[in-house]
Amino acid sequence: MPESPRSGMVPFFRARCARCGKGKVFRNKVMSFKKFSDTLEECPKCHLKYEPETGFFVGAMYWTYSLLVGLTVVLSIVLYYLDLFEEAVYIIPLIIVFLLPWVFRYGRLLMLYVVYPIMYKELFYGKEKNGEW
Numbered sequence: 001m002p003e004s005p006r007s008g009m010v011p012f013f014r015a016r017c018a019r020c021g022k023g024k025v026f027r028n029k030v031m032s033f034k035k036f037s038d039t040l041e042e043c044p045k046c047h048l049k050y051e052p053e054t055g056f057f058v059g060a061m062y063w064t065y066s067l068l069v070g071l072t073v074v075l076s077i078v079l080y081y082l083d084l085f086e087e088a089v090y091i092i093p094l095i096i097v098f099l100l101p102w103v104f105r106y107g108r109l110l111m112l113y114v115v116y117p118i119m120y121k122e123l124f125y126g127k128e129k130n131g132e133w
């Protein structure tokens with residue numbers, strides 16, 4: 001099984017390339033008031049094509065949905081123990097709307113980090129040259 005050179009989850013949380021861990025994935029910063037979802041066509045460092053086929057990132061909506069369900073469950077439990085369960089109807093949607101750009105981006109990153117190496121092995125692992133990407 002080929003190993004990806006990335007190490008740990010730091011590149012994931014910094015929104016870096018799933019293969020080299022160095023190149024940016026998104027065009028703009030998340031709070032830049034420009035389009036937060038604009039994804040670069042390829043990694044500027046290792047030239048991994050981020051969208052191997054048209055519609056690849058449609059699958060990110062499942063990840064985003066899962067993240068939102070998990071977030072809602074965690075927030076519900078926290079608010080219950082803070083004795084704010086009655087107010088949760090207002091607090092949870094506000095927090096979710098605020099966090100939506102991050103959740104959306106991490107949905108796409110999960111596609112790159114989890115689905116890409118499984119479905120597009122050749123594209124993901126196939127271009128190593130002398131140990132460099």
Ligand SMILES: [Zn+2]
Pocket residue numbers: 017018019020021022023043044045046047048133
């Ligand atoms: Zn890269």
